[in-house]
Amino acid sequence: MNKNPIIQIKGVKKVYNQGKANEVRAVDDITFDIYEGETFGLVGESGSGKSTTGKLLMKLEEITDGQIIFLGDNIQNKKNRKDLLAFRKNIQMIFQDPYASLNPRLTVKEIISGPLEVHQLVKNKKERDDRVYELLDLVGLNRSFANRYPREFSGGQCQRIGIARAIALEPKCIIADEAISALDVSIQA
Numbered sequence: 001m002n003k004n005p006i007i008q009i010k011g012v013k014k015v016y017n018q019g020k021a022n023e024v025r026a027v028d029d030i031t032f033d034i035y036e037g038e039t040f041g042l043v044g045e046s047g048s049g050k051s052t053t054g055k056l057l058m059k060l061e062e063i064t065d066g067q068i069i070f071l072g073d074n075i076q077n078k079k080n081r082k083d084l085l086a087f088r089k090n091i092q093m094i095f096q097d098p099y100a101s102l103n104p105r106l107t108v109k110e111i112i113s114g115p116l117e118v119h120q121l122v123k124n125k126k127e128r129d130d131r132v133y134e135l136l137d138l139v140g141l142n143r144s145f146a147n148r149y150p151r152e153f154s155g156g157q158c159q160r161i162g163i164a165r166a167i168a169l170e171p172k173c174i175i176a177d178e179a180i181s182a183l184d185v186s187i188q189a
């Protein structure tokens with residue numbers, strides 16, 4: 001295995017509502033590295049801070065203390081649009097609730113191609129459609145689903161749509177937050 005850490009988490013803390021009566025130490029001093037090619041599992045009881053850790057890694061929440069180094073750069077320094085875009089291209093998340101994580105007003109094609117267009121990875125409609133079909137094939141969904149809406153699909157199918165969206169940019173890192181726990185046991189397999 002390649003020995004470059006792609007993520008280094010050093011003494012990271014996240015305190016919600018700091019200094020108030022409802023203060024929560026959601027993440028309290030965690031340190032670990034994740035290496036290229038590695039599947040890293042984070043295990044803990046409900047409320048132990050797993051989802052918060054994912055959000056901190058994605059920069060959906062700001063850390064209270066410590067450092068997160070992604071591909072050698074401190075993610076706290078990524079503030080302007082260009083740096084944030086470059087960062088987000090390389091780290092994507094698959095969420096726990098497949099319905100809540102997909103915009104109900106967008107077609108499957110629009111959901112999957114959104115990131116491709118934001119990052120200007122497709123030059124025209126033909127390229128966009130071809131890439132969407134390729135991604136649908138990859139996650140085992142029928143191409144005819146492209147023009148339909150999330151509500152027309154089962155939880156398992158929606159989660160595949162979320163996976164297609166997450167892998168569209170070929171990110172260096174994918175965070176799966178209990179990505180299959182909301183699905184039936186037969187679909188989880």
Ligand SMILES: Nc1ncnc2c1ncn2[C@@H]1O[C@H](COP(=O)(O)OP(=O)(O)O)[C@@H](O)[C@H]1O
Nearest residue numbers: 016024026044045046047048049050051052053
């Ligand atoms: N936005 C928030 N505001 C206040 N407290 C939060 C927020 N998000 C999570 N928490 C609290 O942080 C702790 C860790 O939650 P979470 O990271 O969701 O745990 P897990 O994913 O391991 O179940 C919990 O006590 C939770 O209630």
Ligand SMILES: [Mg+2]
Nearest residue numbers: 050051052177
């Ligand atoms: Mg969670």
